[in-house]
Amino acid sequence: MSYEMRRRFWATALIVAFFGLWEILCLALQVSDLVLPRPSQVFATLVDRFPVLVPHIIQTLWTTMVGFVLGVVVGVVIGAAIGVSRTAYDTAYPLLIGFSSIPKVAVVPIFVLWFGSGSVPAILTALAMCFFPIVVNIATGLATTEPELEDVLKSLGASKLDILWNVGLPRTMPFFFASLKIAVTFAFVGSVLSETVASNRGIGNVMMSASSNFDVPLVFAGLFILALLGVALYVAFSLIETRVTGWATRRQDFTAA
Amino acid sequence: MLTVSQSTKSAPPAVELSQAAVSFGRQESTVVALQETSLRIADGEFVALVGPSGCGKSTIMRLTAGLLQPTKGAVIVGGREVSAKALRIGMAFQNPTMLPWLTIERNVMLPLKIVKPFRSEYRAKKNGEFRDRVRALLADVGLDKFANHYPWQLSGGMLQRANLCRALVHEPSLLLLDEPFGALDQFTREELWGTMQSLWMKRRPTVLLITHDLKEAGFLASRICVMSARPGRIIDDSAVNFLRPRTVEMTFEHDFVALNQRLRELIIDARSETAIQGA
Ligand SMILES: Nc1ncnc2c1ncn2[C@@H]1O[C@H](COP(=O)(O)OP(=O)(O)OP(=O)(O)O)[C@@H](O)[C@H]1O
Numbered sequence: 001m002s003y004e005m006r007r008r009f010w011a012t013a014l015i016v017a018f019f020g021l022w023e024i025l026c027l028a029l030q031v032s033d034l035v036l037p038r039p040s041q042v043f044a045t046l047v048d049r050f051p052v053l054v055p056h057i058i059q060t061l062w063t064t065m066v067g068f069v070l071g072v073v074v075g076v077v078i079g080a081a082i083g084v085s086r087t088a089y090d091t092a093y094p095l096l097i098g099f100s101s102i103p104k105v106a107v108v109p110i111f112v113l114w115f116g117s118g119s120v121p122a123i124l125t126a127l128a129m130c131f132f133p134i135v136v137n138i139a140t141g142l143a144t145t146e147p148e149l150e151d152v153l154k155s156l157g158a159s160k161l162d163i164l165w166n167v168g169l170p171r172t173m174p175f176f177f178a179s180l181k182i183a184v185t186f187a188f189v190g191s192v193l194s195e196t197v198a199s200n201r202g203i204g205n206v207m208m209s210a211s212s213n214f215d216v217p218l219v220f221a222g223l224f225i226l227a228l229l230g231v232a233l234y235v236a237f238s239l240i241e242t243r244v245t246g247w248a249t250r251r252q253d254f255t256a257a
Numbered sequence: 258m259l260t261v262s263q264s265t266k267s268a269p270p271a272v273e274l275s276q277a278a279v280s281f282g283r284q285e286s287t288v289v290a291l292q293e294t295s296l297r298i299a300d301g302e303f304v305a306l307v308g309p310s311g312c313g314k315s316t317i318m319r320l321t322a323g324l325l326q327p328t329k330g331a332v333i334v335g336g337r338e339v340s341a342k343a344l345r346i347g348m349a350f351q352n353p354t355m356l357p358w359l360t361i362e363r364n365v366m367l368p369l370k371i372v373k374p375f376r377s378e379y380r381a382k383k384n385g386e387f388r389d390r391v392r393a394l395l396a397d398v399g400l401d402k403f404a405n406h407y408p409w410q411l412s413g414g415m416l417q418r419a420n421l422c423r424a425l426v427h428e429p430s431l432l433l434l435d436e437p438f439g440a441l442d443q444f445t446r447e448e449l450w451g452t453m454q455s456l457w458m459k460r461r462p463t464v465l466l467i468t469h470d471l472k473e474a475g476f477l478a479s480r481i482c483v484m485s486a487r488p489g490r491i492i493d494d495s496a497v498n499f500l501r502p503r504t505v506e507m508t509f510e511h512d513f514v515a516l517n518q519r520l521r522e523l524i525i526d527a528r529s530e531t532a533i534q535g536a
């Protein structure tokens with residue numbers, strides 16, 4: 001077996017073992033399903049309630065993606081602005097760090113205050129959570145052009161735009177795509193976070209109302225969906241990343257040359 | 258064999274530094290990187306610049322490329338005061354700086370995408386005439402089989418060959434080389450001297466080569482300028498008249514060794530001068 005196949009085998013085995021152990025421990029210790037439902041119960045609930053859950057899944061995905069797309073736009077603009085100029089970078093960095101270190105739960109009530117409950121605060125929370133990693137990665141990517149290469153290009157009469165287009169942007173792509181997969185999971189967290197606080201739709205909201213009805217299997221069903229969606233989003237953007245910027249994975253070999 | 262460089266020549270010089278000086282920083286903390294320096298390089302000449310570390314060699318090169326404006330004096334290249342925008346110079350450094358997402362062929366083609374008369378035709382010709390030109394150049398340095406490889410698939414010496422091709426592809430009349438072979442082992446370096454020599458003999462660009470290797474200077478240059486320690490100025494300027502093509506065997510002959518020794522002593526003196534001043 002190749003290393004890759006063994007890795008997959010053991011990863012799958014670990015997941016199966018995790019759920020198996022959970023199931024067996026609940027049975028052996030006779031844990032009430034009001035405290036911790038067994039995976040089989042959660043799965044049954046999931047199948048059972050799936051038609052009702054679908055609109056909520058769509059809602060959560062929709063606010064996540066809108067927030068994410070807006071976050072990418074904002075992140076790219078700010079990242080590009082501070083990445084091309086050393087001064088802008090140094091000036092804006094403290095403010096951005098300050099903003100990024102605010103726990104985003106704290107801004108949800110403000111968004112609700114301004115826009116009422118519903119999709120808008122969810123989108124804005126998703127945006128607020130996901131744009132920062134993009135800013136940092138774009139700015140870093142743009143700021144790391146070798147001075148010698150810049151000299152070579154300038155002596156050919158290259159304009160700033162030429163250098164940005166031929167060197168800055170391609171060099172930034174791996175940073176950008178690496179940040180996308182992180183940003184999309186952040187957006188997802190932000191969106192669910194906002195739904196649990198102020199919304200009548202979305203998986204976050206389903207989990208909140210289920211927990212106040214002591215419908216514990218449904219709470220866990222929501223948790224499973226969140227885990228699955230989170231993984232799916234991450235995997236989707238990882239795949240895009242490896243397809244678009246495959247050259248960057250050989251980078252170590254390159255710098256050794 | 259060694260003569261002081263001819264003071265006047267009929268053709269106008271390709272490069273002329275007249276009393277050019279460079280200092281960095283504000284009044285209290287100025288660093289003089291280069292003292293008033295004058296240097297004329299004739300069209301098609303191959304000049305090597307040697308001197309102790311930190312004496313301002315790279316500064317002279319950046320001046321000539323128009324990447325730096327002199328604090329005092331003037332720098333004339335191709336009959337005009339320099340600015341990077343108006344020139345189409347070829348440059349190569351110790352670090353080959355190939356772009357990892359492009360093949361060697363596309364890397365070498367990069368100047369054609371940027372330099373004026375070529376850039377407007379780039380789209381139309383990149384798979385035709387330009388590619389043929391790059392292939393021919395790569396064949397000259399023995400890299401024709403690697404045109405479609407990516408930089409990480411090449412060794413350091415091969416990357417440096419590609420780097421020379423990139424510096425030459427737009428047929429610049431002036432080539433500036435800052436320790437291009439500095440990071441290579443002795444044997445690869447000697448091999449590349451041969452490559453560089455034949456490229457130069459074939460195209461005859463004006464070359465300014467900065468190097469720490471006196472043997473390299475003697476092998477390649479038609480003239481060697483020696484600089485003093487920082488703040489630098491040119492303290493010796495001599496023609497090198499060995500027949501071309503030169504071979505590595507020639508570097509062991511008496512005349513060559515004597516030239517080497519003389520340059521070595523000049524640089525050692527220049528270094529100890531600063532040591533005394535610094536003490
Ligand atoms: N941008 C700069 N700002 C301040 N000082 C500088 C700058 N560039 C060069 N210097 C100074 O100018 C002096 C000459 O530098 P330069 O790079 O030209 O030396 P060099 O002869 O090329 O040295 P080496 O052989 O080590 O490459 C050095 O003492 C350096 O500290």
Ligand SMILES: [Mg+2]
Binds near residue numbers: 316435
């Ligand atoms: Mg230098």
